[in-house]
Amino acid sequence: MRFDVAIVGAGVVGCAIARELTRYRLTVALCEREVEVGLGTSKANSGIIHGGHRAPDGTLKAATEWRGNQLWSDMARDLPFGFARIGDLTVAFDDDDVAYLQRLLEQGLRRGVTGLEMWDAERLRREEPNLSEDIVAALHAPSSGVVNPYEACFALAESAVRNGLELRTETTVTGIERGADGFAITTDRGTLHARFVVNAAGVFGDELARMVGAEEAGLRFRKGEEYLLDKRLVGFVTRVTFPCPSPTSKGILVTPTYDGTLMVGPTATWSEADDLTTTAAGAEEVFDGARRLAPGISERDCIAEFAGVRAVAADEDFAIGHTRVPGFLNVIGIQSPGLTAAPAIALDVIDLLAEAGLALEVRDDFVPTIDAPLRFAELDPDEQARAVRGDPRFGRIACRCELVTEGEVLDAIARGARTMDGVKFRTRAGMGRCQGGFCAWRCLRLLASSQDVDVSAITKRGGRSWIALPRRDDHAATEVEHA
Amino acid sequence: MxxxxxxxxxxxxxxxxxxxxxxxxxxxxxxxxxxxxxxxxxxxxxxxxxxxxxxxxxxxxxxxxxxxxxxxxxxxxxxxxxxxxxxxxxxxxxxxxxxxxxxxxxxxxxxxxxxxxxxxxxxxxxxxERTREAIRIPGTRPSGVMTAGFAQKLVNVAGYLPGKRVAILGSGDIGLIMARRLVLEGVEVVGVFELMPHANGLTRNVVQCLHDFDIPLHLSTTVVRIHGSERVEKVTVAPVDEALRPRMHEAWDVDCDTLLVSIGLxxxxxxxxxxxxxxxxxxxxxxxxxxxxxxxxxxxxxxxxxxxxxxxxxxxxxxxxxxxxxxxxxSGRRQAHDNVRLVPGTNVRSCVPHTITTEREHTVYLRVTQSLAPCTLRLGDVYERPLRYVVPGEMVTVKVRPRFLESFHGGALRVDVVPREEAGRE
The missing domain is CATH 3.50.50.60 (FAD/NAD(P)-binding domain)
Incomplete structure (x- = not known):
């Protein structure tokens, strides 16, 4: 099959580009090496939609941050994912910090960021009583928000597929060759042909560029560890709270997630591209940093932890644009505020493709929306009663910590979840304080029976991440399967 | 049914x-x-x-x-x-x-x-069950880290095995029981690692599930890192000092495809x-x-x-x-109000129930913080009873009869478990 455009990498950027392209009369393919979309950097970050005042002047980051921020509202109108403009605070502990806030305020005003406001200590105390009493001032940006980034990826991909995208998961690109009329993309699952290729391969961005002889971005990798706290602390801090930054990082933040639970982090340490380890030192740095902002935060409330890797270009900016290989576009080095900027980046990439000769003919049958999955826990009692009357599967609890029903798990599977992580990040089953102790077996069974396979074939997130082995007599077969 | x-x-x-x-x-x-x-x-x-x-x-x-x-x-x-x-x-x-x-x-x-x-x-x-996250073990987050109870459900109810080579963190009863269960299923159990200097489960389980099956129990040792990107590949374990801090220079790696955590409920x-x-x-x-x-x-x-x-x-x-x-x-029948509040004292972590009456006999359940043998249980200064031994892993049950409290008139009754000599001769 020959596609007009092939995108490599189904993170939030790749998914957003794919969905924008399906608005036009084009054939589009999206290749992802993981078993599901959005499982790389896009999943493992703070989930913040930044206010638009933070990125340094003169960068691509600054050019896309505020536009991206605004575009999230359009996306959230059409697609079901957790998104709320809860606002953010940058807090000052001394006069130097206050001067920094002043510069940030002016920078934001210049860019047209709305609603920015300086708060004195008294106002801050009233609004966020659990923040440190040592804070002397804060800059409030009400346009900032939080998003469940994996939900955004799932929704973007689902919408794009609904509009004709060819999504190829578990497909690793191993070579790209430019021919007379486009590219031949070799993968571990056959070859694709495409007139244009968009490199949205995240931490593999340079590797992909190298395959075709395009410019690399000098990617290095900066790991961030994040720690999620128990529901008990819902409402303890209600806005994303930043300290004043250091030269390499925005510092340790306290972030209320869309679901209300607090997340603290991230660290920022140079690492390998595949280093997703959390460390004792990282935890110490995160909790010390978080306590500086909100002294009531404790390691004891930690229910989950994870690490993500940012792909950082040599100049620290996004590397977006044409390359020396005509028709091959780089969209790499997308670190913070990449999630915020993603929808703006997608529009910019459409323009770049048009410049490169892609004809854009708007479709009249593009469907911008997808049905929102039912979220039982968010319904009021009458709605819950109606849901169960309509379908008794909504009357069976799969995950009790997050109150997820079997009906929701089955819906997630129908929408494409094939792994435990796919179910977890679509439904929240297994994200709560028992971390799957109760629901894992139920989800395993539902995944296996819906796909008509044995439980031992179900993985956590593809590859060799099997969960259970068949017993006794089946051992011999298993040896081969998992060798 | x-x-x-x-x-x-x-x-x-x-x-x-x-x-x-x-x-x-x-x-x-x-x-x-x-x-x-x-x-x-x-x-x-x-x-x-x-x-x-x-x-x-x-x-x-x-x-x-x-x-x-x-x-x-x-x-x-x-x-x-x-x-x-x-x-x-x-x-x-x-x-x-x-x-x-x-x-x-x-x-x-x-x-x-x-x-x-x-x-x-x-x-x-x-x-x-407490999970890996509750104690924040550093490392990766591969498949194969699970609670002992989940593994028990997999094996005993569903008919699957959690892995082929299993390390167990924590010596809670479920972990001990599962160590034996997995050996019986032909799984290799490479060891049980317990942070504390004593086992957390019942003594009988340590004997019947570990000793009888030659499964090593490493006390004062904990898992300090989990390795493996997709499935667990190994864990690093290290002995701990008195303050329970890992002695990293003495750490070693244990090859396994599964880590069961049995670190309490x-x-x-x-x-x-x-x-x-x-x-x-x-x-x-x-x-x-x-x-x-x-x-x-x-x-x-x-x-x-x-x-x-x-x-x-x-x-x-x-x-x-x-x-x-x-x-x-x-049915509208109320019983006499409790008039004694039990207060955990020396070497007593918790008492349940929290209040009792002087009118009826009660069973009181205690948890101690430290092992002692032999020792004495004391209720305020009105009653004492010798105990052969106490360990944190085993609940102590005590019958409290009205006659024990005949000379007690206060509201709060302190419960202590002290070494035998401290209590004087019985």
Whole structure:
């Protein structure tokens, strides 16, 4: 099959580009090496939609941050994912910090960021009583928000597929060759042909560029560890709270997630591209940093932890644009505020493709929306009663910590979840304080029976991440399967 | 077991029991004996019996039935009593909420989302296992790190194995039982690693599950890192110093594809929390009276929801009492108010119940913080009794009789467990 455009990498950027392209009369393919979309950097970050005042002047980051921020509202109108403009605070502990806030305020005003406001200590105390009493001032940006980034990826991909995208998961690109009329993309699952290729391969961005002889971005990798706290602390801090930054990082933040639970982090340490380890030192740095902002935060409330890797270009900016290989576009080095900027980046990439000769003919049958999955826990009692009357599967609890029903798990599977992580990040089953102790077996069974396979074939997130082995007599077969 | 679901769910019950495990079953039976006529027991699984159903090993019921039963066998004894007492059993159902007026919201595929008014409620939701995240082990997050209880469900209920080469962190009873279970299934168990200088489970489990099967137990040792990107590939373990800090220069790697964590249980008390019931900061379960009533009128609690037991026999005994209390409450009979508050003293971590009366005999359950042998249990300065030994892993049960407290007149009674010589000669 020959596609007009092939995108490599189904993170939030790749998914957003794919969905924008399906608005036009084009054939589009999206290749992802993981078993599901959005499982790389896009999943493992703070989930913040930044206010638009933070990125340094003169960068691509600054050019896309505020536009991206605004575009999230359009996306959230059409697609079901957790998104709320809860606002953010940058807090000052001394006069130097206050001067920094002043510069940030002016920078934001210049860019047209709305609603920015300086708060004195008294106002801050009233609004966020659990923040440190040592804070002397804060800059409030009400346009900032939080998003469940994996939900955004799932929704973007689902919408794009609904509009004709060819999504190829578990497909690793191993070579790209430019021919007379486009590219031949070799993968571990056959070859694709495409007139244009968009490199949205995240931490593999340079590797992909190298395959075709395009410019690399000098990617290095900066790991961030994040720690999620128990529901008990819902409402303890209600806005994303930043300290004043250091030269390499925005510092340790306290972030209320869309679901209300607090997340603290991230660290920022140079690492390998595949280093997703959390460390004792990282935890110490995160909790010390978080306590500086909100002294009531404790390691004891930690229910989950994870690490993500940012792909950082040599100049620290996004590397977006044409390359020396005509028709091959780089969209790499997308670190913070990449999630915020993603929808703006997608529009910019459409323009770049048009410049490169892609004809854009708007479709009249593009469907911008997808049905929102039912979220039982968010319904009021009458709605819950109606849901169960309509379908008794909504009357069976799969995950009790997050109150997820079997009906929701089955819906997630129908929408494409094939792994435990796919179910977890679509439904929240297994994200709560028992971390799957109760629901894992139920989800395993539902995944296996819906796909008509044995439980031992179900993985956590593809590859060799099997969960259970068949017993006794089946051992011999298993040896081969998992060798 | 026959289908005990009523055709239509009545709007009102004398007693509603939340949870159909050992605590719930005993409480439901107790409620009938306490005078309740209409009793409902709600369980989220397809079958009542709770965790007992996956505990296919023997060793249950030595105290209560004076014989050695398997978990399902023990559950069956109680299910039969539930049947005899004509108790309504609602399975595949989940209690979403209990409010202070004792309206119980129930979700089930069979009856939908509905609510039931209860004369009294017994909370018997049991416990959940502490997870890897609760102790924040650094490293990657591959498949293959699971609680011992989940592995037990995989093996005993579902008929699968958790892996081929297993390391176990923590020496809780479930972990010890699973070590033996996995060896019997042909799985290699490379060792049990326990942070503390003593095993956390029952002594008999250390002997029968580890020693008898030559499974090494590494005390004062913990897992400091998990490796593997997709599935567990190995773990790094290290001995700890007196302050429980890992001595990293003495760390070593253990090849395995699975890490079971057996690091304790936490009372499952979401409902108690939303009800605003007073909780004990040490047990994290509700504060209860001598009839197992919580700080909310007509709301009782029992079993692992209140405090973590190591023998189901005591769960049954305590829960029967809670059921009787709930049955009596629902029938309008109130018992004498407690007039003694138990205060954990030297080497006592927790006492349940939290209050008792001088009028009746009580069983008091203690947890100690340190091992001692021999030692003396003291109630204030009015009563003392020698104990052969105490260990943190084994609950101490003490019968407190009215005559022990004849010379006691205060409100707060301190409970100490001290070395024998400190208490003087008996």
């Amino acid at each position: 026959p289908d005990l679901h009523p055709w239509e769910l009545p709007r009102r019950y004398d007693v509603v029991v939340v949870g159909g495990g050992p605590a719930g079953m005993a409480a439901a039976v107790g409620a009938c004996e306490g005078g309740a006529e209409r009793v409902l027991m709600v369980d989220r699984e397809h079958e009542a019996g709770g965790i007992l159903q996956q505990c296919i090993h023997h060793g249950f019921g030595l105290h209560h039935f004076k014989e050695e039963l398997t978990g399902p066998g023990y559950a069956q004894r109680y299910l039969e009593q539930v049947l005899e007492h004509d108790i309504d059993v609602l399975t595949d159902a989940y209690v979403l909420d209990v409010d202070a007026s004792r309206s119980v919201s129930v979700l089930s595929g069979r009856y939908g989302r509905t609510s039931v008014d209860a004369g009294a409620v017994v909370l018997a939701m049991g416990a959940r 936490i009372p499952d008390n979401e409902l108690a929390r939303t009800l605003g019931v007073r909780l004990d900061p040490v047990t994290t379960g509700p504060v209860v009276s001598s009839t197992m009533e919580t700080s909310r009128d007509g709301i009782f609690a029992c079993g692992n929801t209140v405090h973590i037991h190591d023998l189901v026999d005591w769960v049954s005994q305590e829960s029967r009492l809670a059921g009787e209390g709930a049955g009596a409450y629902a």
